[in-house]
Amino acid sequence: MSSSSQSLGGATRCGRVIGPSLDKIIKNAAWRKHTFLVSACKSVLDKLESLSDSPDPSSPLFGLSTSDSDAVLQPLLLSLDTAYSKVVEPALDCSFKLFSLSLLRGEVCSSPPDSLLYKLIHAICKVCGLGEESIELAVLRVLLAAVRSPRILIRGDCLLHLVRTCYNVYLGGFNGTNQICAKSVLAQIMLIVFTRSEANSMDVSLKTVNVNDLLAITDKNVNEGNSVHICQGFINDVITAGEAAPPPDFRLILEPPEEGGDGVNTEDEGTNKIREDGFLMFKNLCKLSMKFSSQENTDDQILVRGKTLSLELLKVIIDNGGPIWRSDERFLNAIKQYLCLSLLKNSALSVMSIFQLQCAIFTSLLRKYRSGMKSEVGIFFPMLVLRVLENVLQPSFLQKMTVLSLLENICHDPYLIIDIFVNFDCDVESPNIFERIVNGLLKTALGPPPGSSTTLTPIQDITFRHESVKCLVSIIKAMGTWMDQQFSVGESLSPKRVENEVPTDNHSNPNEEEGTTTDHEFHPDLSSDSSDAATLEQRRTYKIELQKGVTLFNRKPSKGIEFLISSKKVGSSPDEVVSFLRNTTGLNATMIGDYLGEREEFPMKVMHAYVDSFDFKEMNFGEAIRFFLRGFRLPGEAQKIDRIMEKFAERFCKCNPNSFSSADTAYVLAYSVIMLNTDAHNIMVKEKMTKADFIRNNRGIDDGKDLPEEYLGALYDQVVKNEIKMSSDSSAPESRQSNGLNKLLGLDGILNLVYWTQTEEKAVGANGLLIKHIQEKFRSKSGKSESAYHVVTDVAILRFMVEVSWGPMLAAFSVTLDQSDDRLAAVECLRGFRYAIHVTAVMGMQTQRDAFVTSMAKFTNLHCAGDMKQKNVDAVKAIISIAIEDGNHLQDAWEHILTCLSRIEHLQLLGEGAPSDASYFTSSETEEKKGLGFPNLKKKGALQNPVMMAVVRGGSYDSSAIGPNVSALVKQDQINNFIANLNLLDQIGSFQLNNVYAHSQRLKTEAIVAFVKALCKVSMSELQSPTDPRVFSLTKLVEIAHYNMNRIRLVWSRIWSILSDFFVSVGLSENLSVAIFVMDSLRQLSMKFLEREELANYNFQNEFLRPFVIVMQKSSSAEIRELIVRCISQMVLSRVSNVKSGWKSVFKVFTTAAADERKNIVVLAFETMEKIVREYFPYITETEATTFTDCVRCLVTFTNSKFTSDVSLNAIAFLRFCALKLADGGLVWNEKGRSSSPGIPVTDDYAPNTQNFMQVDENISYWVPLLTGLSKLTSDSRLAIRKSSLEVLFNILKDHGHLFSQTFWIGILSSVIYPIFNSAWGDNDLLSKDEHSSLPSTFSPHFNGASWDAETSAMAAQSLVDLFVSFFTVLRSQLSSVVSLLAGLIKGPAQGPTVAGIGALLRLADELGGRFSEDEWKEIFLAVKEAASLTLSSFMKILRTIDDISDEETLSDQDFSNEDDVDEENLQTMSYVVSRTKSHITVQLQVVQVVTDLYRIHQQSLLSSHVTVILEILSSISSHAHQLNFDLILQKKVRRSCSILELSEPPMLHFENDTHQNYLDVLQDLLTYNPKVSLELNIESQLITVCVKILKMYLKCTLFEGAELEETRQPQNWILPLGAASKEEAAARSPLVVAVLKALRGLKRDSFKRYAPIFFPLLVELVRSEHSSSQVPQVLSTVFHTCMGPMMSE
Secondary structure, three states, X not given: OHHHHHHOOOOOHHHHHHHHHHHXXXXXXXXXXXXXXXXXXXHHHHHHHHXXXXXXXXXXXXXXXXXXXXXXXXXXXXXXXXXXXXXXXXHHHHHHHHHHOOOEOEEEOOOOOOOHHHHHHHHHHHHHHHOOHHHHHHHHHHHHHHHHOOOEEEOHHHHHHHHHXXXXXXHHOOOHHHHHHHHHHHHHHHHHHHHHHHHOOOOOOXXXXXXXXXXXXXXXXXXXXXXXXHHHHHHHHHHHHOOOOOOOOOOOOOOOOHHHOOOOOHXXXXXXXXXXXXXHHHHHHHHHHOOOOOOOOOOOHHHHHHHHHHHHHHHHHHHOOOOHHHHOHXXXXXXXXXXXXXXXXXXOOOOHHHHHHHHHHHHHHHHHHHHHOHHXXXXXXXXXXXXXXXXXXXXXXXXXXXXXXXXXXXXXXXXXXXXXXXXXXXXXXXXXXXXXXXXXXXXXXXXXXXXXXXXXXXXXXXXXXXXXXXXXXXXXXXXXXXXXXXXXXXXXXXXXXHHHOOOOOHHHOOOOOOOOOHHHHOOOOOOHHHOOXXXXXXXXXXXXXXXXXXXXXXXXXXXXXXXXHHOOOOOOXXXXXXXXXXXXXXXXXXXXXXXXXXXXXXXXXXXXXXXXXXXOOOOOHHHHHHHHHHHOOOOOOHHHHHHHHHHHHHHHHHHOOOOOOOHHHHHHHHHHHHHHHHHHHOOOOOOOOOHHHHHHHOOOOEOOEOOOHHHXXXXXXXXXXXXXXXXXHHOOOHHHOOOHHHHHHOOHHHHHHHHHHOOOOOOOOOOHHHHHHXXXXXXXXXXXXXXXXXXXXXOOHHHHHHHHHHHHHHHHHHHHHHHOOOHHHHHHHHHHHHHHHHHHHHOOOHHHHHHHHHHHHHHOOHHHHHHOXXXXXXXXXXXXXXXXXXXXXXXXXXXXXXHHHXXXXXXXXXXXOOXXXXXXHOOOOOHHHHHHOOOOHHHHOOOXXXXXXXXXXXXXXXXXXXXXXXXXXXXXXXXXXXXXXXXXXXXXXXXXXXXXXXXXXXXXXXXXXXHHHHHHHHHHHHHOOOOOOOOHHHHHHHHHHHHOOOOOHHHHHHHHHHHHHHHHHHHOOOOHHHHXXXXXXXXXXXXXXXXXXXXXXXXXXXXXXXXXXXXXXHOOOHHHHHHHHHHHXXXXXXXXXXXXXXXXXXXXXHHHHHXXXXXXXXXXXXXXXXXXXXXXXXXXXXXXXXXXXXXXXXXXXXXXXXXXXXXXXXXXHHHHXXXXXXXXXXXXXXXXXXXXXXXXXXXXXXXXXXXXXOOOOOOHHHHHHHHHHHHHHOOOOOHHHHHHHHHHHHHHHHHHHHHOOHHHHHHHHHHHHHHHXXXXXXXXXXXXXXXXXOOHHHOOOXXXXXXOOHXXXXXXXXXXXXXXXXXXXXXXXXXXHHHHHHHHHHHOOOHHHHHHHHHHHHHHHHHHHHHOOHHHHHHHHHXXXXXXXXXXXXXXXXXXXXXXXXXXXXXXXXXXXXXXXXXXXXXXXXXXXXHHHHHHHHHHHXXXXXXXXXXXXXXXXXXXXXXXXXXXXXXXXXXXXXXXXXXXXXXXXXXXXXXXXXXXXXXXXXHHHHHHHHHHHHHHHHHHHOHHHHHHHOHHHHHHHHHHHHHHHHHHHHOOOOHHHHOOOOOOOOOOOOOHXXXXXXXXXXXXXXXXXXXXXXXXXXXXXXXXHHHHHHHHHHHHXXXXXXXXHHHHHHHHHXXXXXXXXX
16 A cells, blocks of 8 residues: 555655645545546556656746646636635645755745745645645644745735734644644744745744743743644654755746836845845734724734734744844835834833833844943933832832843843943933933832832832842943953954854854844944044033033023033033033923013013024914914913913014014914913813803904904814813823933933823723824934934043942842842842942042942951841951952052951951960050950850950941940940851951961052051051950061062062061061060061072162161060060071171161160171171172271261270271271172172261262262261270270371372362261360350360360370371371471360360471472471461460450459459359460470471571461560560459469469570571571571670669669669569579570671670670679680670770
8 A cells, every 4th residue: 555655656756745745635535526636636646657757947836837736736726615624734744845845945925826836835825724734734844844945935915914824823722732832833934934035035944942931921821831832743753854955956046026026136136035035024013913902802812912922023033133134224124114113102001011022022132232322321211211210119019020131131231231321421412321321220229218108018128129239230240240350352452342142143043142243343433433432521521511401401491501501511602502401401491481571671682582483384373372482381470471372472473474463463363272272171170161252352353353253263173172281281190200310311202201101001092192292202213314323432531420320239239138038138238339439449439439348348247246247247257258359459448458367367266266466465454364364255155244244245347446435334234146147257267267378469559559558557556455455457567578488579579669668667666565576577578588699789688678777777675676676686597608798787777786875785786797797708798899988987986985994995996897898899799790880888977077078089989977976986085995096097097098099089188087086085175166156164174074184185196197197108298287287286275175286296307308399398387387377376365265354353462362352253263364374384395395396407408488477476475575575454364363263373484485496496506507598597696686685684674673763863773672472483584694695696797796785785784783693604704704804896
């Protein structure tokens, strides 16, 4: 039997398919009823036996000719026409096979209607009405196969008929399964048709529809158990069956349309038919979805199902739409023109499934086509989404859940959220969609306001709250995702978004969620010039300003207009203001009317311009008023109405000059119409105005005439039937007024209509006025050019988004987290916090970031651990995650996070019972208290300890420490609760805590700096806690320093500057234990640092050791200072080879220690210093030679130590050791090259004395601090130190002076050597200063401790001379300075320096006399002369200080020793003068001695110029001595002073005699041994002058003083005996007189004879005198005999 059935139909391929089916038809047919059918089938079977496959290009059936095809298919048509199921089924099965195997081909459409394929499709559709389940399924199967076939193009009406057939099955199907199958078939047909339209080809790969997705919204009630499975299999079978390869050479050739009969481009024309079919299908589906029920039967469920199905199919189309919808204007316009209108019309319905489908379709449109539908999105978003979202009090639960689901869905697309903000919130013409979304979600999250009535159940309210929070979290997550993508794209230098997008052929990926970024794939040129954030910021700012102006206008119109004009948002001309009033959304219509009715000049101009902007041409009067009043509401004040109506009448008459005889008529009629409108439509008016009343009221208004009654009647009817509605009549209901700002955000007209038509959620037919307004809106939009759609890649735009959204998000997350104990809600809020912190931190929005971090830190509840819950622990975990994930951007917010970590650790320690850090810091507690410690709370309960009680009680978040003044004990239940909460904290292990600190090594530069800064702050607050100081963060500081030690030095310098300040601050803490702990921590760190190698010329070691230096210098605690010395000693000695730049800080510490007031610290520091210098000196200068300077300075400071001379002497010895090293090239850097140029190591300490060194060679300059230090040390009060420093200083200079240049030597003299002598005697040397103000009353004649003794003076002076002699060649130019210095010593008041100066000067002359030039000798003598003359003048000033003492006090001969008459001050003055006189005489005699000695030793070298100076010196001093000795008043005062004070008298007479004796000797010597000079200088004359002066002085004291007075009474030869004083003076002067007489005797004869007249009288007087010495008469006799005698005999 089977073989016979296989042979039925003959050899052709078609015959093998058709034959068995015809055979089955024959068998199933009723013979009597279907005789014709049976015979036709047999005839075809016979015919098929004779046919073979012969291709015919025009035949619809494969392998057969056209005529044969018609004949073969005829029985199938006949079978379908029988409406007999047993016959129909094989016919349908045969048709299915033909379609599936692609054996039929052709274009199927209604023209021509006699087409075989058209008839076949039509017949198939027709049999669907048989009402049998199997037939319905078979028809669906065949129709889907027909559409599926790549060789059949079903077009136009035929396609619509086919779809309608499936529709009918869906709407009235035999059972639920069939209905679902019909729906699935329709969805699959849509996929096929529109996939082909996309590709513009019949040969495309198809995806199979998912039946389960089709039941997501509707038809769940018709699902009969396994219906979904059956239907999915049904669809899969059909699609799979159609995948068989079509016969070769059997292609579908599409005929060109009739209009294009020229045959050109037939293929293109044919393929355009494919798209035409898609367009037609889409259009008809949209129309089908807009069918509304009739007035009579408003609840037509079939119609609703049909609408719903249409929307579902539209959803399938849009969901699967590809590029064609964006690139083809026709398709995009179809969406705008038909689909948008469908959405608008259906928005008035409250059928939930329709609303859900609208939202789903809108979501797809938003995802895929938003760039081309900016205006439409601006309309639908407020209408579909925001309207429902903002209804907080009485929403439909399912409807709002749908909207929340939609929002969450679109929030998964980061680009979509950004685009919404950029294109709407930053666009003046668009509503603030993003802002309204966020604010709406906030309102929903907060729930209905307290006290308000709501239709929500508590469960629904909680669901809304949680879902809205989820949406907000999704929004902030999307913002973060977009930001991260932009940054990653920027880093890869690929700014275009396309690179991260899904492939273009999205339709081939059915399981991939499409549309995420596909909208921008096809618009690379979208406003790329406007997409920078700066431009958008300007737009956003402009919009906010404009909205501010609109708000102000709605309160006070005039103020609003003024503000807008001043801020240049509106032009200042009336026309520009009119444009603003007419075109700006959000303006209150009543306020517009009020403004237009104002009588001020500018509003009047605006009103006139406003009315003139209307064109009433060819309008009837009623239409004109209606048109005019549409934009505003007439004000309530009659005068304002009058002004507006008057202008309206004028304008109407101007536009329609023949309408009325005058404008007055129009004016009166306008008033009448307004009154009629109020009367007819105000419910408060009971008795309505009739038409007759209206006509009567308007009689005679046309210039005394009546207007035609027909005209007035028609006007009456028009107003009564159709109310003239003013703008504000359609305002939003009162329930929306709370959201006043949102009125400004756009498209209120449409939204108001939607609200107005849907006050209750019932199925309401589409309101005609709604449709009209919407269509007008679309028309107005289409008339304008579409505003640009912006695509942004600049992340700066997120700043504006965050500014809009951060407040609502913070409020929503905080309130939910605070009020809800639901774990999932809490977790969601914490996610929101994390994403918000991520965005704000990366964007650098400090205020917003800190707000989120602070809130989150507060929600940890660590500050009040007794009230902790699981959500608080989750917050702690979230904070740790934030620290690790966003650490690079947290900056100042680190402080809050690290505070939390510190508190966690504190609580965990309490829970474990470990002793608190405070126990280590308490100074003196009883042993009992120390022994207690803290118990393990989790095991033993709680200890009533102040710290513990404070923690259990808790405090505010900001309280870093709880005061100890809370005395009440905590309750047991509080303790139990606290312990339970500590158990919660066990979820956070120490690993997680430590991970934050360990992770710091991955932080970027700025982040690690901020991290360290914050950790220092937290640690500071821990350590400064008055009740519970802790070291947790301090130990972490040491840890993170260790973790980050490998960072580059630039970064480490910044880190360490913060750590350094911290260690210094805490190291100076009043709490000694804390300070010690910190210093020890610093030591640990420093040891780690010292393990690292440091290259030359770096300064990092010095930086990290600097805190030791600062604390050492500033700390008042001896324990801390000693600890620092020990720390530094340990570090240096253990890591000496690693110390480089750190030597500077080491020496600074030791320098500070050297000056310490504690002996043990000084000794301890010097022990280390000694070891360093002795054993490790090469390391000191290994890196940088300037450290040598620091070393020297340190040693110098040790030399000044007052505690022990041993330290000082050893330090001086080390200075000499340093000098040896320096001289020997012991500075390692010398050998490593000079390129480093360390510069001149002159610090501020030595700056004043080292200015001469700035030009010298750098290695020489290192001598400066060493030599200067020793120089200063020579003024030490301790003799041993002075001597040692002097000796070392001059030995160094003598030993190593050959290394110095002349310039450097000069600098040494001025800066090192001269200051030695200045400090030695300068303070007491009043002779060199004009200091009359330094009164004797405040002066002590005794030398201070720093002045030198004779031995030191001599040593210094001799050392200086030795040095000068040794380096005379180099120092020769400084001879005058050295001589001046020695002369200065000579003139000093102290005996020691004077002697030293004399000896040194003589030695200098002795050593170098032979090498001195004439000028050099002259310099020496001039210096001595200057010293002498300064001494003389200064001394005379001192003598004048006793002039003020009255003569009575000193000259009285009575009571010579009585002190009572002399006051104390005069006694001090007299004492001082006596003392100074003695010193002065000594100094002058020394000067004379020096000059005389110099002359005698070097007289052969001296020239007349030198001799002149010598004689001038001797002459001036001798004259000065004579002047002092012959001042009788002075002598008496001095004598009286000495008597009163019991002092020896100054040797004035001796002073006079000695000076004259020396002067005389030199003159004699010159005459005798240097006749040439004598002759040149006329020495004889000078000698005679001196001799005469001496003789006169002698005679004055030996002759009777009153002789001349008494010569009239007594004979002249009376000689009275001399008094005791005169005898004493004469005896003292006798040797000098003898010398004079001998000098006269030694004169040459001629000379004696020449000068005899001058001195002869004096010789005669000598004869008369009484001599106390016998030698005078003897020599005088000799003179007379040997000289005068021979001369007389001549």
